[in-house]
Amino acid sequence: MNTYKEFQLSKFRFTRDDYFAHIYFPTQTGKEMEHRVDIDAFLKSLQRDVAWSFFYGMVKFDDVFGTINHYGTVEVFAGKYHKTFHQSGFWHAEELGRGEVERTFTQMLEDWVSAEFDPFAAPRETGSAVGPKRSSNIDAIHRKRVLTTRIVKQADRQEPEYPVNDGFKGMEFKYGEMHIKPGHESKFGLVNLYEYLARSDVTWNPSIVSVLEHSLFCPTTEEHRLPIKHGNDRVEWFVQLNGQIDWEVCDQKTGDLLAYVRMRPGDVCAMPSDIQHQGFAPERSMLLVWENADPKMPEKIRKGEVPGDPDKMVTMK
Ligand code: PHB
């Protein structure tokens, strides 16, 4: 028997069964609509949206449902950024308080994620999300991202808590050398980013490893598919450190496919602010995401002070 809880978020209603999350919403046509998402895909997206506090800009769980971060309020939408749904009036969107959305989404994770399923893990590393209600996986859901205030230290990720992931076994980590004037040892440190990342126990979850004003280096290890389609509200940069990631790039408002991008080690890619992107990594790989965390960015872009096109980003006010 299905004993999963049902959730209401303003006019959206969510239920789950063994295989699917069901999202019910009113539409412009006057008819209610039901949208289904595979439960493991839905929970992986939901987990990231909560863990990232709604991220920058748009997080689409799939082509239909998602959120837009307005930094204080959150637009929750269904069908609005899907060309056919939108044209046919089969859409609904509401601007809701961030706390309200966060609470409902967190409760959904706590009730719907089962003990053997880790939404942050690669498929080969976790059990199944499907099936009837059983005990929860509270530790995995509330895992905190690394958020450094300056720069991470190698000691932050070591044995036995953080073993080198199977996907990176055999990788050689070559350290630099430091020769420090006696008395100044505490002021210097070495980090081998490859080893640091090889010990990451999550996928598709950028963690902030260095901060310089609003410039954040957020490297991450990737495997399988980015569970969300990200429509950033500002330009962001990707540097492929190893392995390969293919990106599907679509128009942010309609979902129309614009490009495929294949990134190999050393490749650098700047994503403009009017698209959505989703990455596919056939093997575990390392990606550096470089974000601009200037809180004034959305407003500056709206006013035309900063182009959303990286090609035009010559000077910034
Ligand atoms: C992104 O949307 O830019 C993104 C999100 C998570 C990742 C990598 C990239 O792990």
Ligand code: FE
């Ligand atoms: Fe992104």
